[in-house]
Amino acid sequence: RTMPSGSLEQITFRLAVLHDLVRRQGKACRSTLVNPPSALEIAIDKFATLARARTLGVPAPATQVVQSRAAAMEAFDELGGDVVVKPIFGGEGRGVMRVRDAELAWTTFSTLTQMNAVCYVQQFVPPGGVDLRVLVIGEHAHAIRRSSESDFRTNVRGGGRSELVPMQSTWEQSARRVCEDFGLKFASVDWLETESGELQLMEVNGIPGWKGAQRVVQESIADQILEVLVNER
Structure with a gap:
């Protein structure tokens, strides 16, 4: 199930409900959580995600997060005058723009x-319009390259299309390292592919949509998710 967009109060309440389910697991509560709320709190916050990844030595685009227009304009100049502005909370490309x-x-x-x-101000990483999603589902992992010819964004809103590509061991190792540190068993770890071929962490999704991935993955993703769920019970 997704974490729908909402106000800070709504999101805080939903996470509090999940924290309560964790406390009651193994008692009278029949619910099972695959990803704990403490992990989701990091993943849904883009600043927290990059800050946590930085401690792991995971490469990411140069980013500044500030709280005033003056500081944001300084960041715009320092990052080369070509930046991507994003909301800290949000997904599916909503509110993302290149300036x-x-x-x-x-x-x-x-x-x-x-x-x-x-103001979340991130340096634009050329060429744009291409990224790599590593979908981690328990012991399973899939590498999906997403691309768009008409937009720097690669999701459906940006007109993106998906292609299953052979998994490289370094991709999976990096994605699993992030997931293990965050405490995520089911997640997508999204990387920007630079012109030199280096991967830079873009974001981590602790409640990833997978219908688009299923169009290119031969195995049943639903079965793999159920496998993780059964193992957690």
């Missing part, structure tokens, strides 16, 4: 600060 113009940056950061939002 290459100083006037547009000023307007964007003004709007965000007026909304009492933080």
Whole structure:
């Protein structure tokens, strides 16, 4: 089940419900959680994700997270005047935009600060329009390259398409290292593919959608998820 978008109060409440289920597991509660709420709290927060990944030595795009328009404009300049602005909470490409113009940056950061939002400013990593998703499901893992010819975003909203590619051991090792540190048993670890072939961590999804992946993965992803669930009971 997904964690739908909502206000900070709504998301905090939903996570509190999950924390309560964890406390009651093994008692009268029949619910089973695959990914604990403590792991989800990190994964749904893009700043927390990159901060945690940094302690693991996992490469990620240069990023600054600030709380004022002035600081955001400084970040825009320091990151080369070509940045991706994202909401800290959110998925499926909602609210993500590439900013290459100083006037547009000023307007964007003004709007965000007026909304009492933080400014998540990340250096654009060329070439754009391509990334690698490593879908980890317990003992299983799938490598899916996503690409778009019309947008730097690769998800469905960006017109992206998916292709199953042979898993490289380094990809799986890096993804599992992140998942194990976060405490995730079912997750997608999304990497930007740079022009040099290096992978940089973009985000971690602790409640990943997998319908798009199932179109290119021959094995039943639903069965693999159930396998993880049964092992947790």
